[in-house]
Amino acid sequence: MGISDAGARPAGISDKEIRGGLAYGLGLEVAINNGWSARIEAMNYDFGDAAESFSGSSQSVDTELRTVNIGLSRKF
Numbered sequence: 001m002g003i004s005d006a007g008a009r010p011a012g013i014s015d016k017e018i019r020g021g022l023a024y025g026l027g028l029e030v031a032i033n034n035g036w037s038a039r040i041e042a043m044n045y046d047f048g049d050a051a052e053s054f055s056g057s058s059q060s061v062d063t064e065l066r067t068v069n070i071g072l073s074r075k076f
Contacts, residue, residue: 019048019063021045021046021047021048021063022045022046023043023044023045023046024043024044025041025042025043025044026041026042027039027040027041027042028040028041035074035075035076036072036073036074036075037072037073037075038070038073039069039070039072039073040068040069040070040071041068041069041070042066042067042068042069043066043067043069044064044065044066045064045065045066046063046064047063047064047065048063049063
């Protein structure tokens with residue numbers, strides 16, 4: 001489950017809308033040697049379509065987010 005308070009709003013509008021949606025991803029972590037490991041993770045967050053009003057015209061805005069994280073860790 002993903003939660004966001006971000007919105008697509010015209011400049012000067014401070015209204016916020018909290019949206020929930022589906023979050024899923026895939027990750028891999030591999031031990032290298034002597035306590036070191038490397039990892040990669042890809043996530044997709046889908047908060048659905050939002051109908052927003054821009055200058056009097058209603059537009060459908062896709063609120064989907066994709067991230068890729070890479071990292072290197074050392075265990076002490």
